[in-house]
Amino acid sequence: MMETSRRERLRAAVSLEIKQVAHQQITAQGISALTLRSIAKQMGFTPQAIYRYFENRDALISELIIDAYNDFAQSIQKASAEVPADAYGERLLSMLLAYRQWAIAHPVDFALIFGAAIPEQHVVQRITQEASLQVPALLGSVLFAAWRQGFLQPLPEYQPIPAEIEALLEDSRIALQSAMDLSDLPVELLHTMFLIWSRLHGLIMLEIGERFQIIKEPEALYRFEVLSILKAMGVSITKR
Amino acid sequence: MMETSRRERLRAAVSLEIKQVAHQQITAQGISALTLRSIAKQMGFTPQAIYRYFENRDALISELIIDAYNDFAQSIQKASAEVPADAYGERLLSMLLAYRQWAIAHPVDFALIFGAAIPEQHVVQRITQEASLQVPALLGSVLFAAWRQGFLQPLPEYQPIPAEIEALLEDSRIALQSAMDLSDLPVELLHTMFLIWSRLHGLIMLEIGERFQIIKEPEALYRFEVLSILKAMGVSITKR
Numbered sequence: 001m002m003e004t005s006r007r008e009r010l011r012a013a014v015s016l017e018i019k020q021v022a023h024q025q026i027t028a029q030g031i032s033a034l035t036l037r038s039i040a041k042q043m044g045f046t047p048q049a050i051y052r053y054f055e056n057r058d059a060l061i062s063e064l065i066i067d068a069y070n071d072f073a074q075s076i077q078k079a080s081a082e083v084p085a086d087a088y089g090e091r092l093l094s095m096l097l098a099y100r101q102w103a104i105a106h107p108v109d110f111a112l113i114f115g116a117a118i119p120e121q122h123v124v125q126r127i128t129q130e131a132s133l134q135v136p137a138l139l140g141s142v143l144f145a146a147w148r149q150g151f152l153q154p155l156p157e158y159q160p161i162p163a164e165i166e167a168l169l170e171d172s173r174i175a176l177q178s179a180m181d182l183s184d185l186p187v188e189l190l191h192t193m194f195l196i197w198s199r200l201h202g203l204i205m206l207e208i209g210e211r212f213q214i215i216k217e218p219e220a221l222y223r224f225e226v227l228s229i230l231k232a233m234g235v236s237i238t239k240r
Numbered sequence: 241m242m243e244t245s246r247r248e249r250l251r252a253a254v255s256l257e258i259k260q261v262a263h264q265q266i267t268a269q270g271i272s273a274l275t276l277r278s279i280a281k282q283m284g285f286t287p288q289a290i291y292r293y294f295e296n297r298d299a300l301i302s303e304l305i306i307d308a309y310n311d312f313a314q315s316i317q318k319a320s321a322e323v324p325a326d327a328y329g330e331r332l333l334s335m336l337l338a339y340r341q342w343a344i345a346h347p348v349d350f351a352l353i354f355g356a357a358i359p360e361q362h363v364v365q366r367i368t369q370e371a372s373l374q375v376p377a378l379l380g381s382v383l384f385a386a387w388r389q390g391f392l393q394p395l396p397e398y399q400p401i402p403a404e405i406e407a408l409l410e411d412s413r414i415a416l417q418s419a420m421d422l423s424d425l426p427v428e429l430l431h432t433m434f435l436i437w438s439r440l441h442g443l444i445m446l447e448i449g450e451r452f453q454i455i456k457e458p459e460a461l462y463r464f465e466v467l468s469i470l471k472a473m474g475v476s477i478t479k480r
Binding site: 029030031032033114115121125157158161162165168169172194195197198199200201202203205206209210211215216217220221224225228231232 | 397
């Protein structure tokens with residue numbers, strides 16, 4: 001029993017080290033250059049030895065992505081917990097600012113999550129899907145609770161939503177049902193959720209890609225966008 | 241004279257082939273794996289021979305990025321030319337839809353332009369900067385002309401713009417002055433320009449990264465966003 005436990009701990013420690021080496025190599029050379037062989041070489045392992053820990057490259061990359069999602073979700077959770085549960089505006093502000101902060105502080109993990117450059121994208125996405133829904137569920141839960149309590153409305157400038165877009169959103173409602181209860185939400189609020197995501201994603205991707213060279217403080221621009229979105233939804237924020 | 245000309249043509253043909261091979265390798269393995277040596281190998285050249293065409297890896301990547309910008313700008317220019325010059329709404333719609341279409345049709349080139357994963361980012365950006373301003377200048381010229389003619393207004397939901405953001409935008413006005421005349425534009429319109437860019441960029445990056453799996457027709461979502469932005473700016477569009 002003791003023996004098994006020690007072996008388990010050793011196994012976990014080696015798995016962690018493999019992931020750390022993989023992370024270093026991705027940071028230095030991008031994800032496409034990563035192979036189990038290159039990790040084995042750096043660790044002084046035989047290539048075969050690595051396969052005792054990870055079945056293949058996809059399995060390793062999937063675990064790195066799941067770790068990234070977990071860390072991302074923890075930072076959003078932490079930002080949420082720092083604000084009283086019923087101060088919806090401040091809570092959303094805190095969470096959405098934490099969203100950018102995590103992305104900027106973890107560019108490699110953010111690229112692992114949002115990059116397009118994984119050859120076996122579909123295999124990996126199937127494995128990592130559950131982890132991927134944590135952050136949307138955290139943000140959604142606050143957004144939807146605030147709407148249910150009458151603290152906010154969907155973004156008015158997009159209304160009425162065309163029938164075609166409504167149909168797309170109804171499909172997404174079903175797809176997201178495993179992670180959060182959306183059954184009572186108006187389709188306009190689902191649309192607002194997507195727009196918040198894509199607007200903030202655009203700002204973050206331009207900042208990470210250093211495309212805002214002409215904007216000296218992208219954080220201020222991001223913050224203004226978050227505050228403007230909250231204002232447009234009718235959310236009042238006392239503490240800015 | 242004839243001899244020089246033939247040599248020039250040969251040189252241009254080999255340069256083009258090197259760029260095509262580089263493009264293939266980036267498509268297959270990502271940009272970080274690209275080396276002049278790997279290109280030489282595939283072409284049956286000695287590594288030294290490649291250096292007669294490109295001084296170093298940065299020079300080659302810079303040329304690939306400039307080619308991508310030129311192709312991108314041509315497609316936007318073409319979309320602009322398809323619509324009468326004074327039909328501002330339709331023209332902006334045509335150009336902004338072409339923006340996404342080019343991105344989706346050229347994911348590798350779009351990643352070359354907007355990716356963050358180039359080690360010598362700053363060197364490359366200095367070389368490619370002039371080319372990078374073509375698309376903003378094309379879109380800006382139509383947006384600003386429409387504003388000057390009274391056909392549109394800055395996005396009202398962001399007003400008033402805080403002093404801090406205004407200062408950032410005034411800095412960017414100076415930085416962009418080489419590509420387009422912004423001297424008479426209200427700072428709110430500069431802000432609107434950035435927001436249009438970041439909103440559409442967010443949608444495109446989520447689509448390219450296959451993050452819209454739950455949205456079956458991202459093109460429709462993009463089109464709705466473009467139409468909503470135009471509507472919010474007070475632009476009327478007859479032909480949708």
